[in-house]
Amino acid sequence: MNVLDILIENLSKLPGIGRKSASRIAYYILKTDRSFADVLADNLKDVKNKIRTCSICGNYTETDPCNICTDPGRDRHSICVVETPKDILTIEATNEYHGLYHVLSGALSPIDGIGPKDLKIKELIGRVSEHDIREIIIATNPTIEGETTAQYIAEILKNLKSTAITLTRLALGIPVGGDLEYTDRLTLARAIQGRNRL
Amino acid sequence: MNVLDILIENLSKLPGIGRKSASRIAYYILKTDRSFADVLADNLKDVKNKIRTCSICGNYTETDPCNICTDPGRDRHSICVVETPKDILTIEATNEYHGLYHVLSGALSPIDGIGPKDLKIKELIGRVSEHDIREIIIATNPTIEGETTAQYIAEILKNLKSTAITLTRLALGIPVGGDLEYTDRLTLARAIQGRNRL
Numbered sequence: 001m002n003v004l005d006i007l008i009e010n011l012s013k014l015p016g017i018g019r020k021s022a023s024r025i026a027y028y029i030l031k032t033d034r035s036f037a038d039v040l041a042d043n044l045k046d047v048k049n050k051i052r053t054c055s056i057c058g059n060y061t062e063t064d065p066c067n068i069c070t071d072p073g074r075d076r077h078s079i080c081v082v083e084t085p086k087d088i089l090t091i092e093a094t095n096e097y098h099g100l101y102h103v104l105s106g107a108l109s110p111i112d113g114i115g116p117k118d119l120k121i122k123e124l125i126g127r128v129s130e131h132d133i134r135e136i137i138i139a140t141n142p143t144i145e146g147e148t149t150a151q152y153i154a155e156i157l158k159n160l161k162s163t164a165i166t167l168t169r170l171a172l173g174i175p176v177g178g179d180l181e182y183t184d185r186l187t188l189a190r191a192i193q194g195r196n197r198l
Numbered sequence: 199m200n201v202l203d204i205l206i207e208n209l210s211k212l213p214g215i216g217r218k219s220a221s222r223i224a225y226y227i228l229k230t231d232r233s234f235a236d237v238l239a240d241n242l243k244d245v246k247n248k249i250r251t252c253s254i255c256g257n258y259t260e261t262d263p264c265n266i267c268t269d270p271g272r273d274r275h276s277i278c279v280v281e282t283p284k285d286i287l288t289i290e291a292t293n294e295y296h297g298l299y300h301v302l303s304g305a306l307s308p309i310d311g312i313g314p315k316d317l318k319i320k321e322l323i324g325r326v327s328e329h330d331i332r333e334i335i336i337a338t339n340p341t342i343e344g345e346t347t348a349q350y351i352a353e354i355l356k357n358l359k360s361t362a363i364t365l366t367r368l369a370l371g372i373p374v375g376g377d378l379e380y381t382d383r384l385t386l387a388r389a390i391q392g393r394n395r396l
Contacts, residue, residue, distance in 0.1 A: 002260045003248045007241040013234070015226045016219050027284045028213045030245055030258060036211070037246045041239035043205040047228055048235045050201045060228060062200045086225040 004030070053085075056127070058103030058120055060085045068101060075099040077134040081124060081153065083107050083141060091139065099135070102127065107145035108152055121153060125160060135166040142172055202228070251283075254325070256301030256318055258283045266299060273297040275332040279322060279351065281305050281339060289337065297333070300325065305343035306350060319351060323358060333364040340370055 001009070004026060011022035029037050053059070054066035061067065068074060068088070078099025082088060088101050104119040127133065138153055140146035154167050173191035174183050183191070199207070202224060209220035227235050251257070252264035259265065266272060266286070276297025280286060286299050302317040325331065336351055338344035352365050371389035372381050381389070 003241065003244040004258060004260075007238075007245050010234075010238050010241055014223045016222055021214050023284065023287055024214055025212045026245065027258075027282070027287075029242060030249060030283075034246045036208075037242045040205075040208050041242040043201065043208055044227060044235045044239040044242075046201040047205050047224065048232045051228060060202060060225075062202075084225070085228075086221065089221055089225075 053103075057101045058085065058105060058123075059088050059101060073098075077132055078137070079124070079127065079133055079135075080137040080139050082139050083146065083149075087139065097137070099137075104140070104149065107140055107143070107149040109145045116152065119149070121156065124153070125156065128157065128160065128165070133165060135168065137168045137170070139170050142170075251301075255299045256283065256303060256321075257286050257299060271296075275330055276335070277322070277325065277331055277333075278335040278337050280337050281344065281347075285337065295335070297335075302338070302347065305338055305341070305347040307343045307346075314350065317347070319354065322351070323354065326355065326358065326363070331363060333366065335366045335368070337368050340368075 007029070008019070008022045008026045011017055011025055012019050014022075017025070029040075050062050051060050052062075052064060054061045054064055054069055056065045056069045059066045059068060063070075075098050078097075079102050080091060080097055080099060081102045081104060082091070083104055083106060085103050088103070091097055091101075102120070102124050104121065104124070106114055106119055108114060108116065108119065128136070136157060138150040140149045150169055157165060157167060171194055172187065173194055174180065174187065180188065205227070206217070206220045206224045209215055209223055210217050212220075215223070227238075248260050249258050250260075250262060252259045252262055252267055254263045254267045257264045257266060261268075273296050276295075277300050278289060278295055278297060279300045279302060280289070281302055281304060283301055286301070289295055289299075300318070300322050302319065302322070304312055304317055306312060306314065306317065326334070334355060336348040338347045348367055355363065355365060369392055370385065371392055372378065372385065378386065
């Protein structure tokens with residue numbers, strides 16, 4: 001195998017990149033000037049060398065604590081609980097939430113052997129106990145694992161504090177621009193259950 | 199911008215990679231072990247350092263001449279003319295062609311200022327004159343530029359040799375597994391023109 005084949009082989013290991021995309025990228029790299037390939041290669045090494053996990057929320061960051069945890073402009077009474085650091089990026093892109101985050105590092109999944117101790121639930125309870133948290137948005141995925149995790153955390157938090165923490169969950173329903181006809185039954189059922197008054 | 203944002207930014211410059219895929223890849227890199235990122239970074243630099251253009255056919259190669267040009271098992275009487283080195287990979291994947299190749303490095307396009315002198319047509323004529331070539335398959339793309347290029351090369355080659363070189367062009371028609379209803383008019387017209395006897 002020559003170096004071009006090796007590059008294609010390794011690129012196709014990346015998520016969402018099949019063999020065709022991998023070879024398209026490899027040939028693009030060959031065509032563009034050398035500096036771009038060098039920069040990209042350095043970027044790859046940089047993220048592994050410089051990015052760590054925020055010791056407060058679990059977000060990926062260059063500085064510890066991360067930018068969100070140290071930002072004085074953010075609402076420090078609200079925590080949004082997510083499965084992975086990537087979810088923070090996704091939620092931040094909406095520009096709809098301005099509180100803090102907490103990364104669980106996964107979701108409960110007995111099949112995969114992931115129990116409560118494998119997730120950063122203890123750390124979440126610690127933050128809730130020590131700080132004046134008023135709302136917790138549980139933004140785990142709407143999958144069986146994500147729902148189970150949400151239920152589990154909700155139970156623990158309810159038992160923990162008799163004070164008024166508002167526990168919320170992201171709304172389920174038809175996607176914007178979606179079509180009733182092409183919405184699956186479960187989603188439509190949740191959209192009906194969660195119907196809002198006009 | 200932190201190094202993670204820079205990586206996402208640069209990944210999204212790659213062909214077929216939007217911002218979402220770029221961040222998915224970046225977070226994947228962060229999650230997998232360091233050695234993979236290092237290997238991929240080295241691969242990127244390697245292809246720029248080690249891959250050159252074959253002086254005979256124009257294919258990308260580590261050795262000059264390339265593996266195809268030096269392979270004694272290939273039919274040395276046949277040349278398949280393509281626009282880019284990537285097309286060689288695509289045709290090789292079919293395992294249907296066992297001759298040599300010639301990369302034009304593009305297609306005629308007056309709008310983009312690409313004329314016959316910008317393509318490796320002179321080199322193709324050189325090869326045809328010096329060697330015993332019996333068939334030339336013109337495998338440029340079925341676009342206006344590709345068709346124009348094919349016509350142009352066909353004219354030159356016809357004038358060049360009165361000897362019997364067979365000039366061919368890839369068949370146009372409905373894709374395998376395609377559906378008449380969803381085939382565009384031009385393709386269907388070409389499929390009818392090119393109909394085969396059963």
